[in-house]
Amino acid sequence: MYHDQNRRRNGDEPAAPGDVHPDAPGAPDGTGASDGPGGPEQPTPGGFDPERLSGRLRSRVLGQEPAVAAVVRAVVLATAGATDPQRPLANLLLVGPTGVGKTELVRQVAAELRSGPDDLCRVDMNSLAQEHYAASFTGAPPGYAGSKEAFTVFDRTTVEGDPYRPGIVLFDEVEKAHPTVLRALLHVLDNGTLRLANGQQTISFRNSFVFLTSNLGSAELARRRDARWRRAADRLGARSGALTARLAAKGNKDVLTAALRGFFDTEFLNRIDETAVFTELDTATAERIAALEIELLRQRLSRRSVRLDADASVTALLAERGFDPVYGARGLRRTVRTVLAAPVADAVLRVRPSGGEPVHLRVRAGADGEMRVTPQDTPDGTAGREAPDATEGREAPDREGARDRAEATDA
Numbered sequence: 001m002y003h004d005q006n007r008r009r010n011g012d013e014p015a016a017p018g019d020v021h022p023d024a025p026g027a028p029d030g031t032g033a034s035d036g037p038g039g040p041e042q043p044t045p046g047g048f049d050p051e052r053l054s055g056r057l058r059s060r061v062l063g064q065e066p067a068v069a070a071v072v073r074a075v076v077l078a079t080a081g082a083t084d085p086q087r088p089l090a091n092l093l094l095v096g097p098t099g100v101g102k103t104e105l106v107r108q109v110a111a112e113l114r115s116g117p118d119d120l121c122r123v124d125m126n127s128l129a130q131e132h133y134a135a136s137f138t139g140a141p142p143g144y145a146g147s148k149e150a151f152t153v154f155d156r157t158t159v160e161g162d163p164y165r166p167g168i169v170l171f172d173e174v175e176k177a178h179p180t181v182l183r184a185l186l187h188v189l190d191n192g193t194l195r196l197a198n199g200q201q202t203i204s205f206r207n208s209f210v211f212l213t214s215n216l217g218s219a220e221l222a223r224r225r226d227a228r229w230r231r232a233a234d235r236l237g238a239r240s241g242a243l244t245a246r247l248a249a250k251g252n253k254d255v256l257t258a259a260l261r262g263f264f265d266t267e268f269l270n271r272i273d274e275t276a277v278f279t280e281l282d283t284a285t286a287e288r289i290a291a292l293e294i295e296l297l298r299q300r301l302s303r304r305s306v307r308l309d310a311d312a313s314v315t316a317l318l319a320e321r322g323f324d325p326v327y328g329a330r331g332l333r334r335t336v337r338t339v340l341a342a343p344v345a346d347a348v349l350r351v352r353p354s355g356g357e358p359v360h361l362r363v364r365a366g367a368d369g370e371m372r373v374t375p376q377d378t379p380d381g382t383a384g385r386e387a388p389d390a391t392e393g394r395e396a397p398d399r400e401g402a403r404d405r406a407e408a409t410d411a
């Protein structure tokens with residue numbers, strides 16, 4: 001059960017079990033997840049299921065099992081009420097190179113525990129690097145413009161959650177923040193409260209999962225990495241791939257730990273409940289991410305009556321052209337956009353310049369490294385609909401819609 005200081009502070013009466021929000025993982029009858037076999041937002045009887053949460057997170061954040069396990073552990077502890085009520089539900093530090101799924105994991109946690117992947121309070125610590133801006137962390141001091149409004153970078157409702165939904169706070173790139181911000185953060189991690197500079201109000205983090213991300217040590221990792229060697233090793237086969245992955249993970253962890261110790265004070269690190277280390281992505285994971293991105297594109301198009309069938313060669317080509325260990329999966333997404341989505345979009349507009357009749361397209365990778373998009377006949381007019389065997393969809397349309405919107409704002 002999540003802590004109930006919000007309920008007490010707000011003076012609300014505890015809700016009867018029947019009033020519990022079905023989404024709440026901590027709720028007695030809640031599932032904490034959606035999209036059961038019966039469709040989206042169907043609570044399954046039996047309560048919060050850690051296995052299910054873990055499976056769903058692993059299907060969206062690939063190849064980062066230890067990090068997912070750390071997050072699931074934190075949710076289990078909080079749901080069981082085993083955490084200190086005077087502190088946040090969990091303080092998790094996510095470290096690792098760029099583009100390997102740190103922010104994505106937190107977004108997916110928000111999708112599972114709250115209403116969607118963007119239903120979290122994200123604080124870009126990079127923007128609080130200068131002392132001048134650092135004041136917005138705790139709001140304007142008395143006498144300054146804005147002190148009455150108690151404006152801060154925090155959105156109170158997403159930070160504090162409610163008795164049945166935890167809040168989620170993400171401090172992105174925590175090492176970039178100004179030292180005064182880090183000092184205030186120390187208090188948040190320790191006491192779960194932040195007193196605003198106007199001296200009258202406090203924001204409570206005691207019902208929140210606090211995530212901090214950092215790239216510390218990644219530059220050092222990048223220096224050590226010999227991308228060509230890694231790729232060659234990956235190609236040698238599954239066994240040696242697994243071995244290199246294990247060695248790389250071990251080496252990464254040592255480098256990252258040293259970097260964290262060198263940067264943060266011990267008192268800061270002592271307040272972190274668990275540090276989850278994200279590993280560099282390997283070629284096999286890159287292919288799985290490429291397949292996931294293709295699937296997301298397929299789902300998006302199917303809502304516009306476009307059925308897309310992509311050969312296995314497409315996944316392989318995207319992973320080969322788009323994946324660079326230095327940039328993680330970010331380059332992969334860009335490649336999916338330019339190499340696959342663009343020619344597909346061209347074909348859609350060519351085949352269907354106006355109107356919304358169903359279109360069926362087949363894509364395969366040509367020997368020249370370009371995508372071949374071929375329109376297929378749709379005699380029975382079923383082309384645009386979901387094919388009966390196309391059940392790999394990992395997210396419901398509403399969730400996907402939220403992600404699309406997030407992507408649009410990313411750009």
Ligand SMILES: Nc1ncnc2c1ncn2[C@@H]1O[C@H](COP(=O)(O)OP(=O)(O)OP(=O)(O)O)[C@@H](O)[C@H]1O
Nearest residue numbers: 060061062097098099100101102103104289329330
């Ligand atoms: N392990 C992964 N599994 C699936 N998709 C991933 C993974 N890693 C990255 N991606 C994709 O790449 C995009 C960028 O990843 P993300 O924002 O999580 O990077 P990050 O680790 O937070 O990097 P940075 O340190 O630069 O912020 C995500 O939106 C996601 O689509």
Ligand SMILES: [Mg+2]
Nearest residue numbers: 102103172213
């Ligand atoms: Mg990030």
